[in-house]
Amino acid sequence: MPLALTLKVALWATAINLVLGVAVAFGLARWRSPAREVVDSVLTLPLVLPPTVLGYYLLVLFGRRGVFGEWLDRLGIELVFTWQGAVAASTLVAFPLVQKAARAAFEAVDPQLEDAARVLGLREASVFFRVCLPLAARGITAGALLAFARALGEFGATLMIAGNLPGRTQTLSVAIYAAVQAGDDRTAGVMVAVISVTCVAALLLAGWLAPGHLRRVRP
Amino acid sequence: MSVVDVAIRKLLRADDRHFELDVAFASTQRRIVLFGPSGAGKSLTLRAMAGLLTPDAGHVRVDGRTLFDDAAGVDLPARERGVAYLFQDYALFPHLTVAQNVAFGLHRGWLNAPRHTKDERVRHWIEALELGGVAASYPARISGGQRQRVALARALVSSPRLLLLDEPFAALDPALRGRMRSELLALQSRLDLPMLVITHDPADVEALDGHTIEIRDGRVGHD
Numbered sequence: 001m002p003l004a005l006t007l008k009v010a011l012w013a014t015a016i017n018l019v020l021g022v023a024v025a026f027g028l029a030r031w032r033s034p035a036r037e038v039v040d041s042v043l044t045l046p047l048v049l050p051p052t053v054l055g056y057y058l059l060v061l062f063g064r065r066g067v068f069g070e071w072l073d074r075l076g077i078e079l080v081f082t083w084q085g086a087v088a089a090s091t092l093v094a095f096p097l098v099q100k101a102a103r104a105a106f107e108a109v110d111p112q113l114e115d116a117a118r119v120l121g122l123r124e125a126s127v128f129f130r131v132c133l134p135l136a137a138r139g140i141t142a143g144a145l146l147a148f149a150r151a152l153g154e155f156g157a158t159l160m161i162a163g164n165l166p167g168r169t170q171t172l173s174v175a176i177y178a179a180v181q182a183g184d185d186r187t188a189g190v191m192v193a194v195i196s197v198t199c200v201a202a203l204l205l206a207g208w209l210a211p212g213h214l215r216r217v218r219p
Numbered sequence: 220m221s222v223v224d225v226a227i228r229k230l231l232r233a234d235d236r237h238f239e240l241d242v243a244f245a246s247t248q249r250r251i252v253l254f255g256p257s258g259a260g261k262s263l264t265l266r267a268m269a270g271l272l273t274p275d276a277g278h279v280r281v282d283g284r285t286l287f288d289d290a291a292g293v294d295l296p297a298r299e300r301g302v303a304y305l306f307q308d309y310a311l312f313p314h315l316t317v318a319q320n321v322a323f324g325l326h327r328g329w330l331n332a333p334r335h336t337k338d339e340r341v342r343h344w345i346e347a348l349e350l351g352g353v354a355a356s357y358p359a360r361i362s363g364g365q366r367q368r369v370a371l372a373r374a375l376v377s378s379p380r381l382l383l384l385d386e387p388f389a390a391l392d393p394a395l396r397g398r399m400r401s402e403l404l405a406l407q408s409r410l411d412l413p414m415l416v417i418t419h420d421p422a423d424v425e426a427l428d429g430h431t432i433e434i435r436d437g438r439v440g441h442d
Contacts, residue, residue, distance in 0.1 A: 109440055114303070115271050115297075119300075120323050123327065125329065126327060207354075
């Protein structure tokens with residue numbers, strides 16, 4: 001069932017990015033170094049590089065004979081031709097959307113509020129969880145929903161690393177391509193409708209969540 | 220024994236400008252006023268005392284306790300200094316209610332206090348500063364005077380050894396300023412808590428009637 005697989009992959013990719021993207025964004029927002037913008041540019045590459053190039057990088061890095069292939073093998077993780085590979089592709093492609101949104105949200109938090117928390121006795125980790133994260137939550141949520149929508153439609157990088165195995169790695173966008181290639185326009189049309197409706201639902205959810213959060217932060 | 224004993228040096232650079240802070244003062248009084256124009260280095264001094272700015276050299280002692288001493292290698296983090304800080308625009312947490320703001324420093328873990336905190340100390344300070352009516356409100360919904368009282372309650376709830384106040388009346392309209400000055404003075408003498416106030420307003424200096432130290436261009440002035 002391509003829809004269930006697509007949702008599973010997109011949810012995993014969003015969850016991984018919520019941890020990874022938020023952590024990297026917080027680090028970048030605090031890091032005072034000229035190298036910061038260079039790192040930021042490299043991390044933004046997935047937004048502009050062709051997905052096939054990203055898929056190629058994934059193969060070179062995480063394929064069985066890749067740089068980290070043996071290491072992943074020992075952990076029992078196999079990315080090539082598996083749904084986990086599709087998660088890796090979606091995670092990489094959607095990463096900048098969470099990272100950028102989270103960094104902007106962290107940079108908008110008044111540093112004086114963090115100082116106030118420090119003077120009131122908090123350690124840095126507590127300052128993060130009690131001041132920075134709640135105040136940046138709205139921006140992070142918006143970034144995560146965009147990332148989810150982006151992951152739903154991921155095609156190129158997914159095809160490169162996870163392939164097109166019906167029932168195992170065939171996500172909706174890959175299945176649409178396969179159906180059109182096979183001349184099965186009816187199936188393709190149904191799936192196009194499904195993915196369109198799902199994306200509209202995700203965007204509606206984003207619109208519904210954001211003002212609700214706004215109400216809590218700025219009553 | 221002096222209540223505060225401060226001697227700090229710090230060179231700050233930003234682009235092509237630089238500012239040298241080199242202040243030293245001590246006082247045995249329980250009401251100290253640092254007076255001077257804006258940009259004189261008053262806030263930097265306060266930040267260094269609170270542990271939010273690390274001086275290049277010198278020492279900070281409060282009630283005989285050394286908080287910073289570069290020669291002895293002492294530099295307590297802000298959270299261990301037992302010094303309360305009232306920020307100029309109060310720095311209340313906008314995502315927390317008045318009660319949660321007051322309770323903030325009581326629990327130091329990863330979670331904020333629940334909205335309906337039942338802590339006795341929180342209730343005490345909310346009563347003492349007449350915030351009962353707005354305990355469940357968010358900071359954006361309360362008046363300027365109430366905001367200052369929330370900031371005071373939040374600072375006092377963890378029983379600090381010294382209260383630092385950065386231009387505490389500047390954000391208030393003139394009508395409210397006089398009332399808040401007398402409220403603060405009454406509170407201070409009731410608690411017998413040492414406080415150090417920085418201000419550029421001569422009217423504050425007169426009303427607070429403490430040991431006044433003048434600061435100009437990063438140095439203690441001599442008159």
